[in-house]
Amino acid sequence: MATNITWHENLTHQEREALTKQKGLTIWLTGLSASGKSTIACALEQYLLKHGHNSYRLDGDNIRFGLNKDLGFSEADRNENIRRISEVAKLFNDSCCFTITSFISPYRNDRRTARELHAKDNLPFIEVYIDVPIEVAEKRDPKGLYKKARDGIIKEFTGISAPYEAPEKAEIHIVNDNITIEQAAEQIVEYLRAHQYI
Incomplete structure (x- = not known):
């Protein structure tokens, strides 16, 4: 752990909001591989x-x-992956950016x-559960990952050989097996x- 460091104060979050005319926000999309998270995130960002x-x-x-190229997919590496991105999302949020994570x-x-990291600094955090049955995700499988997991080529693959713990109280729950990308993004916009926020 780093020692001999000092936190340097600058603008407050409220001052940034006044200057940028925008509040910060983290929109956290979670779901199985091939649930549509990245596609929905792209549509929302645009x-x-x-x-x-x-x-x-x-x-x-x-x-x-880049940032997490040193991490694999063990549980410990997944934990660290999310810890790092939580810190990055918080920084973007603090800068008054709408930060979309997928x-x-x-x-x-x-x-x-x-x-909790966001709440500690009173920064808004919205969890969005992109929900599809695993059969649908596996049928989509644009990267061929489910097939590789079923064939034993990929170890510790979420939904097959590693767990996915669905959110219990996400702010937004999108069932994404029979709607368009636009409809999914519109649920977040609404x-x-x-x-x-907008």
Whole structure:
């Protein structure tokens, strides 16, 4: 653990809000691989940007090309993956950016920790459960990962050989097996409108 460090104060979050004319927000999409998280996150990001809301998407696969390229898929590595992205999302949120994360984030405790990290600094955190039956996710399987997991090529694959703990009280629950991407994204937009984030 680092020692001899000091936190440097600068603008408060409220001052940033006043200067940017926008509140920060973390929209945390969770669900099985091939549930549609990344596609919905892309559609939501585009909608928000087109309507003048500074937004940025943090994608599970993309983050593993850089920040988390040293992590595998063991439970400990998954925990660390989500811990790091929770901290990054919090920083973006504090900068008054609408931060959209799309990570499987299979463990309730990791998602709870992400929420608590935000709550500690009074930063809004919205959990979005992208819910599809595993049969649907496996049928979609755009990356061929389920087949590799079934064949034993991929070890510890969420939903097959590793658990997925579904949210119990997500702010938004999207059943994504029979709707369009636009309809799914609109459910999130409607929530943001109803709670006066946009």
